[in-house]
Amino acid sequence: MGLIMISRRKALRAGAGLAAAATIGAPAILHAETKTLKITTWGGKWGDIMKDTLLPMFEKEHDCKVSADQAFPFLPKLQASSKNDPLYDVFHTNSNEQWSAVEQGLVLDKITAKEVPNIADVYPWANSDKIVGVAIFTSAIGLGYRTDKGITPPKSWKDLADPKLAGARGGYLIPVNSLGQCHLMMLGKVYGKGLQDLDAAYKALEQLKPIKLVDFTGQMEKMLLSGEVSEGVIHDSGVYRYEGANRQPVDFCSPTEGVMALEQVLNVTPGSKVKELAFAFVNFMLRPEVQKLLAEGVWYSPANKKVKLDAKYDAKLLTTPEKVATLIQPDWKWYNARKDDIDARVTKILKG
Amino acid sequence: MTSASIKLESVTKSFDGKVVAVDGVTLEIKAGEFFSLLGPSGCGKTTSLRMIAGFESPDSGRVHVGGQDITDVPVHHRDMGMVFQSYALFPHRTVAENVAFGLRMRGVSRSEIDRRVAAALAQVALTGFEHRRPAQLSGGQQQRVALARAIVIEPRVLLCDEPLGALDRKLRQQMQFELKELQQRLGVTLVFVTHDQEEALAMSDRIAVMNRGKVEQVGSPTEIYERPRTRFVADFIGEINLLDDGSKPRALRPEKIRLVPTAQARLAGTVETANFLGGATLYRVSAGGRTYLARETHSGERSPRAAGDAVGLAWNDTDIVTLES
Amino acid sequence: MSAAVNKKPFDLGRTAYLGLNLVLLAFLLVPIAIVLVFALNPTPYISFPPVGVSLRWFVKFFEGGDFMRALWLSLWVAACVLVLSVVIGGACALALARGNLPGRAFLTAFFMSPLMLPAILTGLALFQAYLLAGIGRPVWGLIMAHTLVAVPYVLRTTLAVLHNFDRRIEEAASVLGASPTRVFFEVTLPLIRPGVFAGGVFAFIVSFDQFPVSLFLVVPKGETLPVVLFNYMKFDLDGAIAAASMVSILLALAVVVALERLIGLKAYVKL
Numbered sequence: 001m002g003l004i005m006i007s008r009r010k011a012l013r014a015g016a017g018l019a020a021a022a023t024i025g026a027p028a029i030l031h032a033e034t035k036t037l038k039i040t041t042w043g044g045k046w047g048d049i050m051k052d053t054l055l056p057m058f059e060k061e062h063d064c065k066v067s068a069d070q071a072f073p074f075l076p077k078l079q080a081s082s083k084n085d086p087l088y089d090v091f092h093t094n095s096n097e098q099w100s101a102v103e104q105g106l107v108l109d110k111i112t113a114k115e116v117p118n119i120a121d122v123y124p125w126a127n128s129d130k131i132v133g134v135a136i137f138t139s140a141i142g143l144g145y146r147t148d149k150g151i152t153p154p155k156s157w158k159d160l161a162d163p164k165l166a167g168a169r170g171g172y173l174i175p176v177n178s179l180g181q182c183h184l185m186m187l188g189k190v191y192g193k194g195l196q197d198l199d200a201a202y203k204a205l206e207q208l209k210p211i212k213l214v215d216f217t218g219q220m221e222k223m224l225l226s227g228e229v230s231e232g233v234i235h236d237s238g239v240y241r242y243e244g245a246n247r248q249p250v251d252f253c254s255p256t257e258g259v260m261a262l263e264q265v266l267n268v269t270p271g272s273k274v275k276e277l278a279f280a281f282v283n284f285m286l287r288p289e290v291q292k293l294l295a296e297g298v299w300y301s302p303a304n305k306k307v308k309l310d311a312k313y314d315a316k317l318l319t320t321p322e323k324v325a326t327l328i329q330p331d332w333k334w335y336n337a338r339k340d341d342i343d344a345r346v347t348k349i350l351k352g
Numbered sequence: 353m354t355s356a357s358i359k360l361e362s363v364t365k366s367f368d369g370k371v372v373a374v375d376g377v378t379l380e381i382k383a384g385e386f387f388s389l390l391g392p393s394g395c396g397k398t399t400s401l402r403m404i405a406g407f408e409s410p411d412s413g414r415v416h417v418g419g420q421d422i423t424d425v426p427v428h429h430r431d432m433g434m435v436f437q438s439y440a441l442f443p444h445r446t447v448a449e450n451v452a453f454g455l456r457m458r459g460v461s462r463s464e465i466d467r468r469v470a471a472a473l474a475q476v477a478l479t480g481f482e483h484r485r486p487a488q489l490s491g492g493q494q495q496r497v498a499l500a501r502a503i504v505i506e507p508r509v510l511l512c513d514e515p516l517g518a519l520d521r522k523l524r525q526q527m528q529f530e531l532k533e534l535q536q537r538l539g540v541t542l543v544f545v546t547h548d549q550e551e552a553l554a555m556s557d558r559i560a561v562m563n564r565g566k567v568e569q570v571g572s573p574t575e576i577y578e579r580p581r582t583r584f585v586a587d588f589i590g591e592i593n594l595l596d597d598g599s600k601p602r603a604l605r606p607e608k609i610r611l612v613p614t615a616q617a618r619l620a621g622t623v624e625t626a627n628f629l630g631g632a633t634l635y636r637v638s639a640g641g642r643t644y645l646a647r648e649t650h651s652g653e654r655s656p657r658a659a660g661d662a663v664g665l666a667w668n669d670t671d672i673v674t675l676e677s
Numbered sequence: 678m679s680a681a682v683n684k685k686p687f688d689l690g691r692t693a694y695l696g697l698n699l700v701l702l703a704f705l706l707v708p709i710a711i712v713l714v715f716a717l718n719p720t721p722y723i724s725f726p727p728v729g730v731s732l733r734w735f736v737k738f739f740e741g742g743d744f745m746r747a748l749w750l751s752l753w754v755a756a757c758v759l760v761l762s763v764v765i766g767g768a769c770a771l772a773l774a775r776g777n778l779p780g781r782a783f784l785t786a787f788f789m790s791p792l793m794l795p796a797i798l799t800g801l802a803l804f805q806a807y808l809l810a811g812i813g814r815p816v817w818g819l820i821m822a823h824t825l826v827a828v829p830y831v832l833r834t835t836l837a838v839l840h841n842f843d844r845r846i847e848e849a850a851s852v853l854g855a856s857p858t859r860v861f862f863e864v865t866l867p868l869i870r871p872g873v874f875a876g877g878v879f880a881f882i883v884s885f886d887q888f889p890v891s892l893f894l895v896v897p898k899g900e901t902l903p904v905v906l907f908n909y910m911k912f913d914l915d916g917a918i919a920a921a922s923m924v925s926i927l928l929a930l931a932v933v934v935a936l937e938r939l940i941g942l943k944a945y946v947k948l
Binding site: 038042043044045046047067068069070071072073076077080081082085087216217218219221222223225226 | 720721722723724801804805808809892893895896897898900904905907908909910911912913914915
Binding site: 405406407427428429430431432433434436438440441442443444453454457458498501502505511 | 843845846848849850851852853854855856857859863864867868
């Protein structure tokens with residue numbers, strides 16, 4: 001297979017060279033000895049692991065360079081670049097942006113085990129019909145809470161509406177934060193007929209006022225740590241990753257109604273000039289040892305079923321079919337289609 | 353210092369193709385002369401000066417200096433000194449650097465510059481101010497620096513554009529003396545633009561009175577004052593009684609009218625107002641259906657008259673000037 | 678007698694004026710004070726009252742390779758922008774004020790227009806233009822983009838100085854024998870320099886703090902400090918951000934003070 005790949009790569013390169021010779025400004029491609037894979041990736045601890053360990057490893061394995069963009073906003077940059085020569089080969093974002101991207105034809109619909117063999121080993125959620133591309137990790141969106149403020153540990157999403165939490169509960173600016181968007185859908189399910197029952201969700205949202213709103217997830221983490229918020233919507237990683245030196249009395253609750261999935265999704269751009277390499281990268285990211293390193297680094301639940309995490313992580317992350325069954329995946333295609341209306345409505349509700 | 357004559361030959365200049373600022377002016381200024389261009393604002397005196405300096409080039413006519421046609425010589429090759437109303441000192445340079453500027457442009461040696469700057473500052477009594485900046489000087493001192501800066505290059509011609517206009521009255525008179533004295537000492541040809549007739553009369557060897565871009569009259573201060581040729585000149589210089597009773601307009605200076613007992617008078621009238629001027633009193637007297645201005649100098653006993661007093665007016669016919677119509 | 682004169686009655690207007698100034702000062706300085714508290718606070722979140730004083734975030738900032746690379750890049754870009762915008766903005770201002778150009782009002786508006794456009798659009802438009810032209814996103818492209826939004830500041834301050842410029846001063850120089858070129862270098866340039874450099878200081882700061890224009894124009898491993906900070910904030914909202922902000926503020930201040938000292942903007946306040 002390696003042989004075939006090399007010959008195909010050569011063919012691709014030759015093709016690209018011919019095409020380049022016919023156009024202006026292409027000598028850069030002709031002279032490129034090593035290929036460059038352009039990806040987006042997160043910053044923070046994740047970014048450190050990528051830059052320090054995983055990207056060098058991948059570069060060595062594939063004799064290539066990886067240019068990792070950590071500067072937001074990824075989607076507008078991809079949009080602005082040419083589809084035939086996209087700014088990124090591998091597009092890493094949360095699921096909601098992947099859906100926007102696929103509708104504009106910026107990324108592939110689906111990646112299968114044919115292109116990425118490791119997909120054969122992923123949990124169903126990682127390439128379900130709610131996912132474009134393939135998910136490599138997920139977080140569980142639930143409730144984070146202080147254990148030192150005398151509040152009853154929450155069990156249900158409804159517990160966030162406890163009048164005692166007035167002004168001490170935390171949520172998001174829904175138009176800009178996908179955790180806030182997930183929360184809104186969850187309100188529809190908990191208080192109404194289902195995830196898409198927006199009327200019930202709006203009504204429930206109204207009941208959560210007064211509520212402290214943030215735009216970054218990191219801000220919610222800090223507000224819980226500093227005690228500014230006693231209970232708030234957050235992903236499990238945002239609580240668990242602070243164990244250790246700065247341990248604060250904060251815990252995470254997976255509500256009985258289920259947790260919302262915050263998937264880390266990889267996808268490949270159709271116009272990529274190094275598609276083979278792009279798929280290889282996705283495959284690499286699904287490799288059990290890579291998955292384990294990142295999962296334990298940032299407390300994300302891995303997509304690959306074969307990953308064996310250390311006991312500490314295994315206990316808290318979604319690593320068994322039973323635990324995975326509590327994961328609810330939002331329908332972003334449905335949500336994105338209504339986003340403008342929803343934004344207008346929630347802004348009005350939360351303004352007061 | 354060598355001085356040069358200046359000649360304007362039918363010089364015309366208009367701006368934006370419409371307003372004629374200077375209209376066919378011909379003037380001859382002698383070498384070493386203190387020559388004033390006098391007139392109201394907009395009369396073309398400043399434009400004439402700027403054409404001599406080279407800031408404006410005439411639409412037609414020629415400018416000669418020292419017998420040479422310099423109409424097409426650029427400003428920086430004309431070798432003239434100029435003093436501006438706003439002083440136009442270089443605010444970022446010291447007094448000494450300001451004065452040295454023209455010498456530096458001429459490539460004069462360092463030691464020579466120092467010597468001549470010191471001499472020029474001594475001429476204007478500013479020794480010791482070398483290292484001040486213009487902003488640290490009074491208006492009069494700034495004007496002296498401007499003068500020193502202009503004369504240090506030993507120009508053939510010194511051009512002054514209302515140089516004393518920004519000074520208060522007292523300082524202005526003092527500077528008038530100093531400037532006149534300096535000009536005589538240096539023997540330089542000085543062209544002086546002013547709208548102040550007293551200043552022009554006090555300082556000039558000759559004056560050109562300008563109006564609407566044209567020269568109305570050229571002459572010595574006495575000629576201009578005593579024998580104004582046109583109604584404009586008569587009116588512009590000092591106070592005047594215009595007597596429009598004959599075929600030609602005639603003029604009579606207020607000081608030529610004597611206030612006498614009504615019995616000896618040519619005309620009997622009544623004092624309307626009496627303005628005390630210190631050394632004299634200016635009366636407005638209504639007589640014969642019009643108003644006369646009469647100036648009475650206070651020599652010896654003052655015989656004050658008040659408004660409402662009956663007075664007689666008398667004058668000599670030889671004092672009446674007949675003007676060109 | 679003097680006691681009676683000096684004992685001023687209570688002046689409401691004066692007191693209100695003083696009060697307003699104090700409020701404005703507080704409004705400007707309190708946020709910086711909060712940033713400082715956060716920067717010195719040992720916990721990775723704002724705890725109030727502070728639980729201690731620590732320089733760990735400054736250490737993290739100065740030891741962070743990404744931060745340092747971004748800081749140097751930002752300084753380098755800002756320095757280039759300073760020079761370019763001073764040259765371009767100064768020349769433009771002179772041409773506009775002196776050139777007797779047809780359509781001067783239009784040209785002025787045109788050069789000022791980068792200020793009217795939301796900077797994020799300028800960044801996006803340039804990003805697309807660069808990609809379309811196939812030049813990628815080189816550092817000089819970023820410098821050009823910053824210069825584009827910085828030039829109006831230099832233009833404004835220089836035009837203001839030129840507006841109050843007594844042209845007789847230049848005439849005085851030329852009548853004293855200075856050729857037009859010498860007039861420019863001996864008189865015009867020194868006199869408009871305070872305006873040009875005041876604009877240059879703005880240009881430096883506009884570039885150094887520039888976020889929206891940079892957003893699309895930086896490349897991986899070539900991000901400017903504001904972009905790095907913004908992205909850092911999304912994942913690690915800790916005191917390193919505050920430490921970086923303090924360093925930025927101090928650096929910007931240092932540059933302004935240094936330029937002031939070097940050029941002595943005060944020397945010719947009176948023109």
